[in-house]
Amino acid sequence: MTEFNLFSKAPNGELHTKWEEYKNNLKKLTPEEANKYKVIVIGTGLAGASASATLAEQGFNVHAFSFHESPRRAHSIAAQGGINAAKNYKSDGDSVMRLFYDTIKGGDFRSREDNVYRLAEISKNIIDQCVAQGVPFAREYGGLLDNRSFGGVQVSRTFYARGQTGQQLLLGAYSALSRQMEKKKVVFYSRHDMLDIVLVNRKAKGIVTRNLVNGKIETHSADIVILATGGYSNVYYLSTNAMASNVTANWRAHRKGALFANPSFTQIHPTCIPVKNDFQSKLTLMSESLRNDGRVWVPQKKNDQRRPTEIPEGERDYYLERIYPAFGNLVPRDVASRRAKEVCDEGRGIGPTGFAVYLDFQKAIDEKGEDFIREKYGNLFDMYQNITNENPYETPMKIYPAVHYTMGGLWVDYNLMTTVEGLFSIGESNFSDHGANRLGASALMQGLADGYFVVPHTAMDFLAKETPLMKDITDRPEFKEAKDKTENEINKLMMVDGKMAVDEVHRELGKIVWDKIGMARTESGLREALSEIPKIKEKFWNNISIPGSDKDVNQELEKALRVKDFIELAELMAFDALDRNESCGAHFREEYQTEENEAERNDKDFKYVAAWDYSENENPKLFREELKYNNVKLKTRSYK
Amino acid sequence: MSILKLLTSSVGRKILMAITGLLLAFFMAFHLFGNLFLFLGEEAFNAYVNKLHQLGFLIRIAEFFLVLFVGSHAYSGTLLWLKNRKAKKVISSYSKANTSNAARSAAFTGSIVFIFLATHWSTFWYKFNFDLQGMSYYYVVTESSVGFGSPAVSIFYIVAIALLGYHLKHGITSAGQTLGIVGTKYEKIYNNLSAIFWFWIPLGFISIPIWFGFIARVI
Amino acid sequence: MNINLKIWRQSSGSTKGILKSYRLENIDPNISFLEMMDILNIKLVKEKKDPVAFDHDCREGICGSCGFMINGSPHGPQKATTVCQLHMRAFSNEEDILLEPFRAESFPVIKDLSVDRKAFDRIISSGGYVSTNTGEAPEANSISIKKEYADEAFLSSACIGCGACVAACKNSSAMLFTSAKVSHLSLLPQGQKEGKDRVAKMVATMDEEGFGSCTNTGACSAECPKEIGQVNIARLNQEYISSSLSSLLKKKE
Known part of the structure; x- marks a missing residue:
């Protein structure tokens, strides 16, 4: 078994200047030299599209793969709220240092200082880049960029384009990518699922893909592989992620030796539309920006069946404002989510299921006018009304937490390279910047920082030290072996011939993961999960049914290939949550809480990144990266 | 990109259609002005037509352009129609909701108008120029069998002009869109003026067969 | 509610397609249109029949993946709404619903309702x-x-x-x-x-x-x-x- 000595490779030196200095010392290639190399990028969302475009601009030959028909369909498109940047346009005391500190604190001191500082620093360049591309950010009447305050911070540093910021940023990155496609520097493979990674002499040199249109299993070789494959929230079955978002590419990399870090750090978003019934296929997020003007409350009485408008002010419990007078409704996501769960568990939840709380705009409408609210949140209100058939201008919204983002992911060093040489991981698919909890409007920031401004430099440096392949090496035995293995696995799946649809197994898995590895975890619950998940696995391999052929469009097979990896991931999440005998950020272990029911961190024993190694027949093995904090003081997060 | 390529693209052809269409609409206004002399009596009308004939060479040039405009308008229209047929895989599968019949039937109404123009030229225009046989212009229009002396001709004329109006109802707004007037400060003025061309001018034309073909005969 | 679906089935771009009828009973009017399609597909899978292929992903109306003709309208009867945001309450009990792929020479059919x-x-x-x-x-x-x-x-x-x-x-x-x-x-x-x-x-x-x-x-x-x-x-x-x-x-x- 391989031993890993996890070292971030972050350079020494002064925090404020180290990235600039480091970047300047990285090896560079001229466009002519870069032209000798081929780079594979998996995933073309914000991170993947921006990385592909930038690498192509540098002269590399990029082959980009996506299971979507077009890069513009990636789930980055659904991000609503905005993107943070330490521009300090509002002169409200914001700075790179402050964004850095907010992100570290928001992540409950479980992220790497150097990475986070770099992220905060780069945030400014991202906005410049996007504006130059023609991203239509919201502007003030004076013609300059507008900002708003967002999710758990007290400064206005969030840039936005109505409630469709992710869409506009993705279209920007997509346009840059399209430009390189036209120049033939990027070859885009649409409707291709990556099913395995190929190592040659322990370095990532290629991939195995399935063409989703004709079922062909193909191999592709390159000098390096970059994974930009997003998060794995769909392990919960119901999440705000798109239906096809999956962990397969990351999991395949993990099985080939890339350590998986902090898998149990999954973010629950407090403002989603509650589940209505068993047929629910996915959850819809209402942007967190709504909490700027909406007030969260439940009735003081249990099982109060009155309509919200009939409950007088005195009988309402604005519990966030009550518990956290300073931050009120703007407390971080994990805190807002857990408090919602708490009041619902007390029996004060509302709606037919009792698992919902109100988000009330009456005060904002009275004070600022309905037009103001409409201008700011119009599309969100319309979306809510369309889904629920209720008018939020007249009656409060009903919301409940839902899984939204995964902080965990492949372990990467400062260069964003995984423990497999030549295999990089960027955006949500890595673990690096958000610690145990991500702040609002920081996911877009990280995806673009990694893609536009980090990996192009670090990958170039890595490649400059590599001899270019200069040819297709898919005739090597490593490729054939990986291809055969993939084909065998597909054959095995096609032959199961049971009675259950893949979705049904997935839903059962999701329920276990949500109940036991969700908003609140306990040792006993996690042990139950560890005994139940193998049963699901058995059910999956014995009971599913995939009609049709694998040599054709087969959406059931696509799902099966994803769910099979989710099952294995779920087990790892339970191990990780069980190992971390503390509460931090989104990871809340009921055994470890203060008297005021706040997360109780244990910096003495758990100030580390938990990176797990895969093992076929044994329990996963833990490797630790100790976190060092030289520039911030570890404090107990308090939003009171 | 070369100008030829720009003008033969789908948008280029549309621009040509819009320009020729608008010029033809202006011609109609002029044509109607002449036709209304009919209401002033035989002498006035004949005098007007004679005046035009005295222009001689100039009138031939004008006619040449007229034919050119009609021809290129119809030619571009036909090419686009063929392209569009090919682009739509299943002809019936499109959305009929919220769109006007005038727009959807423009190719059809245009074709009928084209047939009308062909007969119009082969009768009135031919007779006026080459086959007068001593008749007065006024007589050709109001009494002869190629004119409104024949109820069939009158009815065909009325129907065709009505369809032309319907064609213009779409055509004029469409030209505003194609020439990029929509969305500018001129949009409103343009739309207000458009009714002159698709409603009032065709009505003026129709008033002639109605009066001379039917009403005048009865009273 | 009960509905009668007529769905365009075409196994690939190179084969001919036909309309097939399906009936679903006791559908909750508050589920989304695609959730209804999920129910149909799970039913088909259990009967060992090929489920209906259609594109969809975010189910929030923003990724642009979904879309097919519902009773002659792209994305169905509701204004300014993608198929994934359409709910069954937009239809009436016992309604006949016709589903066809987007028809255009430039959008070749991949399978059933999915086009390129x-x-x-x-x-x-x-x-x-x-x-x-x-x-x-x-x-x-x-x-x-x-x-x-x-x-x-x-x-x-x-x-x-x-x-x-x-x-x-x-x-x-x-x-x-x-x-x-x-x-x-x-x-x-x-x-x-x-x-x-x-x-x-x-x-x-x-x-x-x-x-x-x-x-x-x-x-x-x-x-x-x-x-x-x-x-x-x-x-x-x-x-x-x-x-x-x-x-x-x-x-x-």
Whole structure:
């Protein structure tokens, strides 16, 4: 078994200047030299599209793969709220240092200082880049960029384009990518699922893909592989992620030796539309920006069946404002989510299921006018009304937490390279910047920082030290072996011939993961999960049914290939949550809480990144990266 | 990109259609002005037509352009129609909701108008120029069998002009869109003026067969 | 509620398709249209029959993956709504619902209700961008843009590329799609420098891809789930005319 000595490779030196200095010392290639190399990028969302475009601009030959028909369909498109940047346009005391500190604190001191500082620093360049591309950010009447305050911070540093910021940023990155496609520097493979990674002499040199249109299993070789494959929230079955978002590419990399870090750090978003019934296929997020003007409350009485408008002010419990007078409704996501769960568990939840709380705009409408609210949140209100058939201008919204983002992911060093040489991981698919909890409007920031401004430099440096392949090496035995293995696995799946649809197994898995590895975890619950998940696995391999052929469009097979990896991931999440005998950020272990029911961190024993190694027949093995904090003081997060 | 390529693209052809269409609409206004002399009596009308004939060479040039405009308008229209047929895989599968019949039937109404123009030229225009046989212009229009002396001709004329109006109802707004007037400060003025061309001018034309073909005969 | 579905089944682009009937009973009117499709598919899987293939992903109306003809309308009867945001309450009990793929020569059928819309990507590739490399951008606030232009540009840029405009159009024209991108970029100073070239290239690609021409019927905007307006087409035309004029003048020089 391989031993890993996890070292971030972050350079020494002064925090404020180290990235600039480091970047300047990285090896560079001229466009002519870069032209000798081929780079594979998996995933073309914000991170993947921006990385592909930038690498192509540098002269590399990029082959980009996506299971979507077009890069513009990636789930980055659904991000609503905005993107943070330490521009300090509002002169409200914001700075790179402050964004850095907010992100570290928001992540409950479980992220790497150097990475986070770099992220905060780069945030400014991202906005410049996007504006130059023609991203239509919201502007003030004076013609300059507008900002708003967002999710758990007290400064206005969030840039936005109505409630469709992710869409506009993705279209920007997509346009840059399209430009390189036209120049033939990027070859885009649409409707291709990556099913395995190929190592040659322990370095990532290629991939195995399935063409989703004709079922062909193909191999592709390159000098390096970059994974930009997003998060794995769909392990919960119901999440705000798109239906096809999956962990397969990351999991395949993990099985080939890339350590998986902090898998149990999954973010629950407090403002989603509650589940209505068993047929629910996915959850819809209402942007967190709504909490700027909406007030969260439940009735003081249990099982109060009155309509919200009939409950007088005195009988309402604005519990966030009550518990956290300073931050009120703007407390971080994990805190807002857990408090919602708490009041619902007390029996004060509302709606037919009792698992919902109100988000009330009456005060904002009275004070600022309905037009103001409409201008700011119009599309969100319309979306809510369309889904629920209720008018939020007249009656409060009903919301409940839902899984939204995964902080965990492949372990990467400062260069964003995984423990497999030549295999990089960027955006949500890595673990690096958000610690145990991500702040609002920081996911877009990280995806673009990694893609536009980090990996192009670090990958170039890595490649400059590599001899270019200069040819297709898919005739090597490593490729054939990986291809055969993939084909065998597909054959095995096609032959199961049971009675259950893949979705049904997935839903059962999701329920276990949500109940036991969700908003609140306990040792006993996690042990139950560890005994139940193998049963699901058995059910999956014995009971599913995939009609049709694998040599054709087969959406059931696509799902099966994803769910099979989710099952294995779920087990790892339970191990990780069980190992971390503390509460931090989104990871809340009921055994470890203060008297005021706040997360109780244990910096003495758990100030580390938990990176797990895969093992076929044994329990996963833990490797630790100790976190060092030289520039911030570890404090107990308090939003009171 | 070369100008030829720009003008033969789908948008280029549309621009040509819009320009020729608008010029033809202006011609109609002029044509109607002449036709209304009919209401002033035989002498006035004949005098007007004679005046035009005295222009001689100039009138031939004008006619040449007229034919050119009609021809290129119809030619571009036909090419686009063929392209569009090919682009739509299943002809019936499109959305009929919220769109006007005038727009959807423009190719059809245009074709009928084209047939009308062909007969119009082969009768009135031919007779006026080459086959007068001593008749007065006024007589050709109001009494002869190629004119409104024949109820069939009158009815065909009325129907065709009505369809032309319907064609213009779409055509004029469409030209505003194609020439990029929509969305500018001129949009409103343009739309207000458009009714002159698709409603009032065709009505003026129709008033002639109605009066001379039917009403005048009865009273 | 009970519904009777008639669904276009076509096993691949090269085979012929037919309409098949399915009946679903006791459907909760509050589920989404695609959740109803999930129920149908799970039923088919359990009967060991091939489930209906359709594209979908975010189910929030923003990724543009979903879309097929429902009773002759792309994305169904509800205005400004994608299929994934459509709910069964928009239909009545015992209603006959006809589902067909988007019909256009440029959108070949992949399977059942799933079509290939990569032609859209090729239109964007031919010019739907601002030519700026990463790292070359000036300070963001050095470009000041009037709020009304920024807002208008946003409205054009809100297009999700679902292809409903092409399906709605009797000519299968991609003018609304193309013009939304042209107008988004031509409204902003960043995009204006390449404007004339962009519009010529994008229109040329649109024609090469086999889309029909626009006859200004307005069906596209009426059916667009993001309500992209006809004014975008007028803006494209303006740009096109000015592109043609400048190319004419250049010739003379």
